[in-house]
């Protein structure tokens with residue numbers, strides 16, 4: 001069979017652009033397609049990512065970063081709080097990106113490495129032909145097909161590539177955070193920190209976040225689980241904003257879903273690998289998915305190169321990709337899924353009690369793991385079933 005490309009990457013978010021960049025750098029013929037007319041816009045993200053997650057793969061450019069923060073403050077339902085350093089607070093704390101700029105920069109890197117990048121082009125279906133894949137594309141009313149050896153599905157939370165390939169990507173209604181976010185101006189907050197409010201009084205099944213983008217400007221958003229509230233996320237965010245930032249002006253609104261199911265059992269099929277939100281790789285506890293999307297894109301491209309070298313695109317061979325992501329962040333996804341499930345069962349009084357129990361600790365020095373151990377020790381009756389994950 002004649003192939004147009006070694007790899008077609010569907011979706012130019014962080015996962016797709018990273019996959020295309022890496023595969024092209026490794027000498028593969030790559031096509032990166034994006035259905036939107038502009039890569040990176042509209043932004044459906046609070047834009048938080050840790051310094052470490054970016055430094056692992058890139059020389060960070062100043063223009064990507066709207067604001068750097070030193071840590072996170074988590075507020076409980078009764079107003080008690082804990083403060084953590086950025087290093088300790090996980091994958092979403094450190095930088096607040098300008099994703100419009102960041103996503104475009106990654107796509108530009110992919111193009112510079114030799115990938116063909118096309119926007120306003122939607123993958124509408126896909127089928128296996130001999131040893132390869134034929135992808136149907138639609139661009140401004142015109143349909144055409146392109147053949148490749150491998151498809152990397154980086155098509156985000158609404159992914160269809162997985163379904164086309166026969167991978168079960170179904171996410172239950174109780175495992176998708178329904179989110180809305182306002183870019184707010186003219187509000188007062190400590191811009192050196194990202195801020196999180198937890199508790200059913202704020203966000204049933206999720207949390208409210210404030211990610212600073214500059215002095216007086218921040219992404220203020222909410223994720224809720226539809227199984228925990230009949231009112232949509234807008235109702236809860238509006239109540240929060242009215243109470244906390246009545247003086248603010250809303251200058252942008254975005255809405256979207258985040259899968260918090262905790263990673264697919266397998267993200268591969270014959271000729272196909274899924275990365276990022278398409279593979280349900282967002283963190284079930286925080287909803288953050290940028291870091292794992294980038295890592296997944298890198299791993300998928302690495303395996304694509306190996307597959308092309310030995311001319312083997314079978315599911316069995318591509319399972320090397322499953323091994324890579326599972327060894328790297330699979331355990332964290334499972335552990336954080338268990339914590340998320342536990343937190344969902346706690347009422348607001350208990351959540352406040354947990355936060356109060358560690359509010360005297362020096363959390364600048366304590367890792368998330370150490371914090372969990374302290375919480376379990378101080379609250380054995382509430383958290384004892386989580387001990388095997390940490391002790």
Ligand SMILES: Cc1cc2nc3c(=O)[nH]c(=O)nc-3n(C[C@H](O)[C@H](O)[C@H](O)COP(=O)(O)OP(=O)(O)OC[C@H]3O[C@@H](n4cnc5c(N)ncnc54)[C@H](O)[C@@H]3O)c2cc1C
Pocket residue numbers: 010011012013014015016033034035036040044045046047048049091092121122123124154155156157160179180181221254255256257258275276277278282287288289290291293
């Ligand atoms: C409100 C909100 C706030 C968030 N905040 C954070 C945060 O602070 N930190 C964090 O780490 N994560 C956050 N996330 C999650 C984060 O945005 C995602 O995990 C991340 O963008 C996943 O990257 P991705 O490359 O897998 O997919 P995406 O960034 O979603 O990119 C997928 C791309 O594929 C394109 N596409 C889809 N279908 C097709 C098709 N058929 N043909 C062609 N192109 C297609 C889409 O247009 C899109 O550009 C947030 C999500 C939401 C909704």
